Amino acid sequence: MSTDESPDFALSLATEYGGAAVTEVAAAAPPDRRDEVRRYADELAADITELLLPAGPPRWRQLYLTCSATVTTVTADAVFITETGDSAQVAVPATVTELIQLLRTVTVALQDRAWWLVELRRDRDGATVSEFGYGDVPFPPSLLQPAAAYRADLARFPRERLPVWLAAYLAVEDGRLRLADLLTRAHLDRETPAIPVEFLDPRLVWARWATVAAAAVVAESDWGPRIIGSAAAFESTDGSGSTLHLLPGGRAVLSGGTWDAPELDAAYNDGAPMPEYYGGLPDWVDAPVLNHRAVAGLLSFCYWWDGTGWYRGQSPGPARIGAAIPGMWTPDTVTGIVCAVLGDSTSRSAVADLVAAAESGTVTRDTARAAFGGADSTAVAAGFTQLALAGLTR
Structure with missing residues (x-):
């Protein structure tokens, strides 16, 4: 089909080609026609949200529609926010x-690839914003x-390289990266030596982690570090994260793991050997004390402290894992970080006193x-609880 034969190029993609061959015609949308595709997509997004409005509560302020889609599946959640914040x-x-699938089909022409997630936001005034x-x-x-x-989606819309998280997801589902097999092999291996690694004393790591966790709780942040029993957890907004047990x-x-670890990218997309992250692993390091990324094929570092020093297999050094741990290199x-989390009105000297007290285990209310x-007071109490749970209070 020539783009000149249709007065509405975007609509022709959807109705005449559908999803079956859209990758073949996506390149037929030159820059001067992609504006037409974009306008059609904006109108379609508005039509999609319009269909949900009759179900909205009285005095709603915003509508959020989040959809995850492939060529064979679509899941969607719609939430209205009212003027009172409910x-x-x-x-x-x-x-x-069905219209979400249509939106996905026509927008392939905008990026020459298909999206897997879309969020549509509609305000009371009628404006609809799309994020793919x-x-x-x-x-x-x-x-x-x-x-x-x-897999079906990639057969329809091939990509030269997969995102690391998706490549790992598919590898785990294929049974190619079973954590139990990796750990068993590491535990039976008596020839691969563990590599000493220079890192902070775990007691300092724990105290500083807990201090940042307390600040995150006080600031009511959904992200960042937390103390959970004898473990400290951290999740960043970019998909990196870690645990300290x-x-x-x-x-x-x-x-x-860091979400964009180059070693994982090379292993999944280029066929490079997967690093032996568990090389030299002692018997007492097993699945229950590993970050959940180990099960998902996304672990990119593992250190263990035996009471005298830190060790690792083929994990990168500490300078390469900064995105996956709270900032804690020095007091x-x-x-x-705590001052940045809590805002400009925070007393830096008071925070410095808190850090010192946490490191010595003498934090008071x-x-x-x-x-x-x-x-x-409620937020302060919640923050203090994190420090108390970590065993740093007097």
Whole structure:
């Protein structure tokens, strides 16, 4: 089909070609016609949200429609936010999911690839905004489709390189990266030596991690570090993260992954050998004390402390894992992060006192209150609880 034969190029993509051959005609949308595709996509997005409005509650302010899609599957969640800030989830009819597939088909022409995630936001005044996710950053687990759906999608819309998270997801589902097999092999290997690694004493790591966690709780952040029993967890907004497990006998395990680890990218997309992250692993390091990325094929570092020093297999050095752990290299680093989290009104000297008290395990309520003074009492109490749970209070 010549683009000149149709007065509406975007519509012709959807109705005449559908999804079956859209990759063949996507290149036929030259720059001067892509504006036409974009206009049609904007109108279609508005039509999709329009179908949900009858189900909205009175005095709604915004509508959020989040859809995860492949050529074979679509899941969608629609939530209205009212003027009072309440939320109301509504059912998404089949007509909406069908139009989502249509929106996906026509917008291939804009990026020469298909998106897997879209969020449509509609305000009360009628404006609709579309944000498409092409997988450049990991999707939340709740938005993942079955592996078979992504394989079918990649057969329809091939890519030269896969996002690391998706390549790992497919490899794990194929049984190519079973954590139990990797750990068994590492535990039976008596020839590969562990590599000593220069890193902070785990007691300092724990204290500083807990201090940043307390600040994140006070600031009511959904992201960042937390203390969970004898483990410290961290999740960043870009998909990187880690856990620190304290074990009996003064031992510890720090593991996690950066979302764009070059070693994983090379292994999944270029066929390079997967690094032996568990090389030299002692018997006491096993699945329960590893970050959840180990199960998902996304672990890119694993350190263990045996009571005298840190060790690793073929994990990168500490300078390469910064995105996956809280900032904790020095007391000043921690102080600066806490101040940034809590805002300009925070007393830097009070925060520095809190960091010092955490490192010595002598935090008091007064110390915490002085550092978190700008927050309400409930938030301060919640932050203090993180420090108490970490065993750093007096």
